[in-house]
Amino acid sequence: MLLLAERRIEEAIARGELDDLPGAGRPLELDDDRLVPEELRVAYRILKNAGYVPPEVDELREIGQLERLVRQGAADALAQTRAVRKLALLKTKIETAYYARAVARLGR
Numbered sequence: 001m002l003l004l005a006e007r008r009i010e011e012a013i014a015r016g017e018l019d020d021l022p023g024a025g026r027p028l029e030l031d032d033d034r035l036v037p038e039e040l041r042v043a044y045r046i047l048k049n050a051g052y053v054p055p056e057v058d059e060l061r062e063i064g065q066l067e068r069l070v071r072q073g074a075a076d077a078l079a080q081t082r083a084v085r086k087l088a089l090l091k092t093k094i095e096t097a098y099y100a101r102a103v104a105r106l107g108r
Helices: 002-015 038-049 055-072 077-106
Strands: none
Touching: 055 077
16 A cells, blocks of 8 residues: 555656645654643644744743853853843743642642
């Protein structure tokens, strides 16, 4: 069965039927939703397609930006200090939320 599908795809490529597909030549954007419970995947996909991201995702993105800023070194010492403090605060906030959820699950 797989060989039949592969052969048909190769024939379509040879005829040029797949040349004008949107995104041709660009890498696929595969979503990694293995960590999302199966019963929530559809809801998460709908929210993501609507442009909504959970606050944790925004915080993780901000952590990444701050870590890059700290590694590169800020233009002045005050900005560097603020970045380090905010980075520590965000990491603590995320860790606290994670542990609270873990304890809640263990308590069930």
